[in-house]
Amino acid sequence: MKLRSATLKDYDDLLFIEEQAHLYPWPASTLYWCLEQAHLRSFVLEQAREIIGFAIYECVLDEATLLNIAIIPTAQGHGHGRRLLRDSLLALDSSIVRVFLEVRVSNEPALQLYAAEGFVEIGRRKNYYPALAGREDARVFELDLAAYCQR
Ligand SMILES: CC(C)(COP(=O)(O)OP(=O)(O)OC[C@H]1O[C@@H](n2cnc3c(N)ncnc32)[C@H](O)[C@@H]1OP(=O)(O)O)[C@@H](O)C(=O)NCCC(=O)NCCS
Known part of the structure; x- marks a missing residue:
């Protein structure tokens, strides 16, 4: 298992994962x-040279x-998401001291993962995401990255 920086050459693989992993994937142009x-740092996690x-x-x-963070559905549930999150957080520039994220209130796997890694909820955004039944709130989390890197 290896983490490396992503490049434009990885675009097709990332788009495939994006479209498989998310119910509401980003437009291809956003990716x-x-x-x-x-000013964006993008990482891929590879298993046997394949991006997962x-x-x-x-x-x-x-x-x-x-x-954004995503593991291809066929590889989910095997610890790869945790590995990707941990390794990418530790690979951020040492000047970064805080990390924020937003997540759907219904996204139980992601919520469990973030809580287990030490993210703390700091707020909510009402009706932030489109959803099958109207709109869905986002929970906003923060991580003290300096402390995380020392644990
Ligand atoms: C969120 C995501 C990256 C997690 O990746 P993963 O490889 O499946 O997760 P892991 O196997 O590393 O599991 C790590 C932890 O996540 C939580 N988790 C994973 N799958 C879960 C599930 N189905 N239900 C509840 N918790 C789950 C658990 O806390 C787990 O730790 P544990 O195994 O010690 O209990 C992956 O589910 C994904 O790509 N989801 C779609 C995209 C997405 O929602 N991204 C987040 C947007 S904010």
Whole structure:
């Protein structure tokens, strides 16, 4: 299992995972844009040279926001998401001290993962996401990355 930085060459693989993993995937153009941006840090997790997941962070000054994380459905539930989250957090620039993220209130696997890794809920955004029945709230989490790196 290996984490490395993503490049535009990984775009097709990431788009495939994005569309398989999310009920409401990003538009392809958003994913492409992310891979082009210098202030975003994108990582892929490889197993036997095959990409099984990715994580994308926006980094501004000393803060990062986890914009997206996904493991291909056929590889979920085997600890790869935790590995991807941990390794990518530890690979962020050492100037980053806080990490934020938003997650659907119904996304139990992601909520469990973030809580287990030490993310703390700091708020909610009402009707933030489209959902099958109307809209869905987001829970907003924060991680003290400096403390996380020392644990
Ligand atoms: C969230 C996601 C990245 C987790 O990846 P994963 O490889 O399936 O997760 P792991 O096997 O590493 O499990 C890590 C922890 O997540 C939680 N978890 C994983 N699957 C779960 C499930 N079906 N139900 C509840 N908790 C679950 C557990 O706490 C688990 O720890 P444990 O095995 O010690 O109990 C993956 O489910 C995914 O890609 N989901 C679709 C995209 C998505 O929702 N991304 C998050 C957007 S905010």
